[in-house]
Structure formats: structure tokens, C-alpha cells
Amino acid sequence: MGKHSMQAQIAAExxxxxxxxxxxSNGGSTPLKLHDAFDVCVLNSLWAMLAxxxxxxxxxxxxxxxxxxxxxxxxxxxxxxxxxxMPFLRFIAPGWSGYTRLLSVLNRLWGxxxxxxxEHRKTLSPGCTRDFIDSYLEEMEVRKNxxxxxxxxMQLVSLCLDLFMAGSETTSSTLGFAVLYMxxxxxxxRRVHDELDxxxxxxxxxxxxxxxxxxxxxxxxxxxxxxxxxxxxxxxHRALKxxxxxxxxxxxxxxxxxxxxSVHMDRKHWGDPEVFRPERFLDGKGGIVHDNWFxxxxxxxxxxxxEILGKSGLFLFFSTLLHNFSISxxxxxxxxxxxxxxxxxxxxxxxxxxxVPRT
Ligand code: HEM
Numbered sequence: 630m631g632k633h634s635m636q637a638q639i640a641a642e643x644x645x646x647x648x649x650x651x652x653x654s655n656g657g658s659t660p661l662k663l664h665d666a667f668d669v670c671v672l673n674s675l676w677a678m679l680a681x682x683x684x685x686x687x688x689x690x691x692x693x694x695x696x697x698x699x700x701x702x703x704x705x706x707x708x709x710x711x712x713x714x715m716p717f718l719r720f721i722a723p724g725w726s727g728y729t730r731l732l733s734v735l736n737r738l739w740g741x742x743x744x745x746x747x748e749h750r751k752t753l754s755p756g757c758t759r760d761f762i763d764s765y766l767e768e769m770e771v772r773k774n775x776x777x778x779x780x781x782x783m784q785l786v787s788l789c790l791d792l793f794m795a796g797s798e799t800t801s802s803t804l805g806f807a808v809l810y811m812x813x814x815x816x817x818x819r820r821v822h823d824e825l826d827x828x829x830x831x832x833x834x835x836x837x838x839x840x841x842x843x844x845x846x847x848x849x850x851x852x853x854x855x856x857x858x859x860x861x862x863x864x865x866h867r868a869l870k871x872x873x874x875x876x877x878x879x880x881x882x883x884x885x886x887x888x889x890x891s892v893h894m895d896r897k898h899w900g901d902p903e904v905f906r907p908e909r910f911l912d913g914k915g916g917i918v919h920d921n922w923f924x925x926x927x928x929x930x931x932x933x934x935x936e937i938l939g940k941s942g943l944f945l946f947f948s949t950l951l952h953n954f955s956i957s958x959x960x961x962x963x964x965x966x967x968x969x970x971x972x973x974x975x976x977x978x979x980x981x982x983x984x985v986p987r988t
Pocket of ligand 1: 797864925931933940
């Protein structure tokens with residue numbers, strides 16, 4: 630997940646994002662809708678890993694993919710919804726229980742992924758692995774005579790779906806919130822600019838090599854993740870057997886939900902959890918405080934699989950954007966709310982901002 634080639638891909642997407650926003654912003658005079666500004670570049674960086682290609686900006690399939698991801702994040706809730714608790718409802722009340730809607734959204738995505746996999750199969754050339762799908766198809770071929778192999782087309786579609794869904798909305802929503810926090814805290818934005826100018830310099834672009842020296846930028850991203858809580862209840866799990874956790878009995882089959890929000894907002898631990906204060910992650914000697922109570926990627930065995938990739942994406946997209954623009958509330962607009970839209974993960978509500986290119 631943290632391979633060099635993927636980092637280069639993210640950096641290229643970040644560069645494209647800046648060019649696109651610069652063209653649209655008219656030197657800062659045209660307010661831009663920014664809550665979903667990161668959708669295309671995040672989606673492209675993931676799609677490059679899975680399918681080895683990036684979409685042109687006006688590609689019809691890309692627009693469709695973005696729409697599918699948005700809708701599916703809104704129709705599924707953190708607990709998996711009513712259907713997850715009572716799956717039999719799909720037979721007696723498919724419309725009322727939301728099954729018909731969910732299926733129509735997922736069918737679109739499955740169809741798209743199957744098409745992409747078929748295309749890969751036709752053009753696969755042994756020894757020339759282009760991406761994740763190629764890699765999986767090659768492994769399937771190696772194991773085709775094993776009777777207990779779990780490598781099959783169905784699994785591949787599901788894996789692509791998991792990676793794609795889990796990686797896109799989480800990263801782009803966090804970035805949308807990061808811009809919102811910069812509108813609310815111009816003094817933080819100024820410090821981010823100062824650090825970027827001092828460490829990266831005006832004639833370069835931020836890279837992952839700069840990251841260890843950009844501790845304030847890092848602390849801002851961490852504080853956005855702590856305060857915005859885009860996955861407040863993580864992902865629901867199910868107990869596989871009767872279990873005792875810290876004296877509590879958890880019966881087999883129970884849905885287990887971890888409240889990341891309550892850990893990130895614990896008054897006893899953080900003191901002032903409701904205050905946006907990046908300095909809480911700085912140790913005063915120019916380093917980062919690694920706090921066990923900070924867990925935006927979950928905890929334990931089933932913590933986020935894409936954590937390294939997610940962190941690289943947040944850092945490169947955020948620092949590249951801030952290095953190139955000053956962000957402010959457009960004249961005549963109100964300061965947008967920090968409240969998110971509900972769903973499988975929280976996402977920022979539509980808002981506008983002015984992006985003035987920095988010289
Ligand atoms: C800012 C970015 C991201 C955040 C905040 C985030 C957050 C999370 C959280 C909270 C979980 C649940 C962990 C648990 O149940 O304890 C999770 C799981 C997961 N995430 Fe992420 N994620 C991000 C990016 C990504 C990316 C880029 C990918 C992959 C390309 C990804 C793939 C996954 C997968 C596959 C799981 C399920 C892991 C499992 O059940 O074993 N995530 N993520």
C-alpha cells in the first residue's frame with residue numbers, strides 16, 4: 630500500500646488538482662465548490678492501483694463511479710442498516726427495507742468492475758503485471774488446480790469493491806473537512822503556509838520526503854481527523870464466538886460497534902476535545918506526539934488496510950493544495966458549517982471557497 634510507484638501517482642494527481650483549480654478559480658475571483666473537489670484525484674489514484682489507468686476529467690464512467698460511491702455511502706449506515714440485522718426482510722419487503730435501492734447501486738458497481746476485469750483478462754500478458762487486477766488474475770492461474778483455492782472471479786470483484794469503496798470516500802471527505810477547518814481557522818492556515826514555505830521552498834512542491842520536517846502540517850491533518858471523526862463508529866463487526874471483553878459478555882453473532890468518536894472526544898484524556906488545536910499533537914521539540922487515543926483508522930487486527938496509503942494521500946493532497954493556494958470564505962458567503970452529512974462515513978456538506986494562488 631505504501632509503494633513508491635503509488636506515491637508518485639498521488640503526487641501526479643495532486644499536481645493535476647492544482648492546475649485544474651487554478652484554471653477554474655480565476656485568480657481567486659470565482660468561488661469554487663470545494664466539498665467534493667478531491668473526488669476525482671482520490672478516485673484516480675485508487676483506480677491506478679486497481680486497474681492501472683486514470684480517467685480523463687470528463688470521462689462518463691468516472692462521473693458514474695463517483696456518483697455510485699456517493700449514493701452507496703448515503704444508503705448504507707454504520708450498523709449495516711436494518712437489512713444487516715434482519716436479512717430476511719429482503720424477501721418480504723425489498724422496497725421498504727432499502728434492499729432494492731442498495732442492489733441497484735451495487736449492481737452498477739459490480740457491472741463496472743466485471744467489465745474492467747474482463748478487459749484485463751483479454752489483454753493480460755504473462756510477466757507484465759500492470760496492476761492489482763493483473764496480479765490477482767496471475768495468482769488465480771497459478772492456483773487453478775488447487776481444490777481449496779479461494780482465488781476466483783467473485784472474490785476479485787468483492788476485493789476491488791472493498792478497496793475502492795473504503796479508500797475513496799474516506800480520503801476525499803477528510804480532505805474536504807480539512808479545507809473547511811482552514812476556513813474556520815485562518816491562523817492555522819497561516820502557520821501551515823509558513824512551515825511549507827520554510828521547509829519546501831516556493832520553487833518546489835511538497836513530497837513525502839519533506840514529511841518528517843513538516844510536523845505542523847502533520848499535526849493539522851491529525852487534528853482534522855480527530856475532530857471531524859469521519860468514521861465515528863468505524864465499521865461494524867460481528868462476534869464469531871461468545872467472548873468476554875473487560876468483564877462484558879459479548880454473545881456469538883452480536884454486532885459490535887466501536888465508538889471512535891467517544892475516544893476522540895474523551896474529556897478526561899484530551900482536556901478540551903471540542904477545541905480544534907493541532908498543537909496537542911506536537912511534543913514541543915519539533916516532533917509528533919503518538920497518542921494511543923488517536924485512532925481514525927480503527928484499532929486491532931481489523932484496523933484499516935489502507936492506512937499508509939490513506940495517510941500519504943491526505944498529506945500530499947493537503948500540503949500541495951495549501952502550498953499553492955490561500956483559502957478563504959468568498960465575499961458575501963457565510964462561514965460554512967462544520968457539521969457533516971450522515972452515512973457510512975461523514976462527509977462535508979456543500980460549501981464554496983475562494984482559492985487565491987500563492988506566488
Ligand atoms: C483517510 C482515509 C481513511 C480512513 C479515515 C479510514 C478509516 C477506516 C476505518 C475506521 C476502518 C475500520 C477499522 C475497524 O473496523 O476497526 C477502515 C477499514 C478499512 N479500510 Fe480504511 N480508511 C481510510 C483509507 C483507506 C484506503 C485508502 C483504503 C484502501 C485502498 C482503505 C481500506 C480499508 C479496508 C479494506 C478496511 C477493512 C479492513 C478489515 O475489515 O479488515 N481505507 N478504514
